[in-house]
Amino acid sequence: MRALALVIVVMATGVLTACSGAAPGIGPPGATETEPIGQQTEPSASTAAEQPFNDAITSHDWNNTVFNKGKDSEIAFEDGRANEFNSYIYTELWDPVYADLDGDNDVDALTIVQQLTGGTSNPTSFYVWLWQDGAPMQLSQQIMVRAGCDVGGGPPRAVGGTIEIPIWTAKEISLCVDGRVFESVITIAVRDGFPVATAPAFGAAEACELGPGNTPVAMPETGVPLVARDLAAPPVGIWTDFSEAVGIDHDTDGWTLVRLTRHDDTVSCGWIPPPATS
Numbered sequence: 001m002r003a004l005a006l007v008i009v010v011m012a013t014g015v016l017t018a019c020s021g022a023a024p025g026i027g028p029p030g031a032t033e034t035e036p037i038g039q040q041t042e043p044s045a046s047t048a049a050e051q052p053f054n055d056a057i058t059s060h061d062w063n064n065t066v067f068n069k070g071k072d073s074e075i076a077f078e079d080g081r082a083n084e085f086n087s088y089i090y091t092e093l094w095d096p097v098y099a100d101l102d103g104d105n106d107v108d109a110l111t112i113v114q115q116l117t118g119g120t121s122n123p124t125s126f127y128v129w130l131w132q133d134g135a136p137m138q139l140s141q142q143i144m145v146r147a148g149c150d151v152g153g154g155p156p157r158a159v160g161g162t163i164e165i166p167i168w169t170a171k172e173i174s175l176c177v178d179g180r181v182f183e184s185v186i187t188i189a190v191r192d193g194f195p196v197a198t199a200p201a202f203g204a205a206e207a208c209e210l211g212p213g214n215t216p217v218a219m220p221e222t223g224v225p226l227v228a229r230d231l232a233a234p235p236v237g238i239w240t241d242f243s244e245a246v247g248i249d250h251d252t253d254g255w256t257l258v259r260l261t262r263h264d265d266t267v268s269c270g271w272i273p274p275p276a277t278s
Contacts (some may be wrong), residue, residue, distance in 0.1 A: 055107040057131045058098055067113055067127060068138055075113075099158040102190040106131035110156055110163050110188075126165065126205075128188070128195045141228040143188065143195045143205035162189045162198055167207055194228045203227060203236045203268030208248050208259040217247040217258060217272070225270025229255045236260060236270035245272075 066076045101108040109129040126143045129136040156165045165186050186207065187199035195205045204227045219242065224235040229251065242260045249257040254274030261267055 053105050053107075054131065055098070056134070057107050057109050057129065057136050058096075060109070060136050062096060062111065065136075067111075068140060069113075069125070070140065070142055097156045097158050097163050099163050100161050101128065101163065101188070101195075102130060102193075103161055108190070109136060110165075126188075128190060130190065139190070139193070139195055141195055141230065141233075159187070162187045164188075191227075192234050194230070194233050196227045196234070197269065201262060201266040201268045203260065204257070204270050206248075206257060206269035208257065208267065208269035210246065210248075210259065214246050214248055214259075217245050217256065219245050220272075223273065225258060225260060225268075225272055227270065229253070229271050229273075231273060233271075236268050237262075242268075 064078055066074050068074050097110045098107050099110075100106065108131060111127045111129065113125045113127065128139045128141075128143065130139065131137075154166050156163050158164075165188060166183055167186065184207075185199075186197050186205065188195055188205045189198050190196065197203050197205045203225075219239045221239075224238055225245075226233040226235055237260075241262060243263050244261040246259045246261075247256055248259050248269075251257075254276075256272040258270050258272055259267060260270050
C-alpha cells in the first residue's frame with residue numbers, strides 16, 4: 001500500500017433503532033441469502049440456535065482500536081488519533097455497520113479506513129470484525145482496497161446477515177472528477193472465516209471494475225480462483241464456470257485479482273495464486 005501522509009478512518013453505518021438500542025440489521029439469523037454459494041459452507045442454523053444472541057461488539061470503543069493494514073502493518077488509534085510516518089487522523093464520519101455476518105449469533109462489524117492523498121485518488125479499505133472470545137477480531141483480509149471514486153454511494157447498510165456496500169465506479173479517474181459514474185452494490189458476508197461477496201454473484205469481496213489497461217488473462221487448466229489471497233480460502237468456482245477472466249490488479253506477492261464473467265453474464269471477482277502455488 002502506498003505511503004500516504006494522511007489517513008481518515010471512517011466507520012460504516014446505520015441509524016440506531018428504538019428496539020433495545022440495537023443497530024439496524026441486528027437480530028437473530030434468518031434473512032434470505034442473496035446468492036447460492038456453491039461449494040462454500042453455510043453457517044449452521046442448529047449451532048447458532050443453541051447460542052444466545054450477542055451484540056456486545058456494538059459497545060466497542062472504535063476510537064481506540066488497532067487496525068491491521070496487512071503484512072503485519074498496523075495503525076494504533078488512541079483517542080481518535082494515530083501516528084505513522086506523518087500524522088494519521090481518525091474520524092467517525094459514519095457509525096459502524098453491524099450484522100451477524102458468519103451466522104453464529106454474535107453480531108459482527110464493518111469499518112472503513114480511507115487514506116486522503118489531497119487529490120482525487122483516495123484509497124479506501126473495508127475491514128470486517130468478528131466477535132470472538134469476548135472481543136472484536138479483525139479478519140486479516142481487507143476487502144475492496146480501491147481508489148478513484150471511492151465510497152460515493154452512501155453508507156453501507158445491514159440487510160439480515162449481510163451488509164450492502166453502495167459504491168461509485170468509473171472506468172477512468174477523470175470520470176470520477178466529472179461526475180460520470182454509476183452506482184453499484186456489493187453484498188458481503190463471511191464464509192469459512194473469509195469475507196466474501198454474495199451478490200451480485202458469489203466471489204471475492206472486491207469491486208473488480210474495468211479500467212484502462214485491463215486485459216484478458218488465460219484461464220489455467222489447473223487450480224481455481226479464490227475469494228482471498230490465501231490458499232486456504234474458499235474457491236469462487238471452477239474455471240469451466242467462467243467464459244472470461246480479465247486481470248484487474250496484481251500484488252507484490254504475485255497474486256492477481258481477476259474479473260470473472262460467468263456463462264449467465266453475471267460477474268464475480270477472484271484471486272489467482274502465483275504460478276508456483278496454484
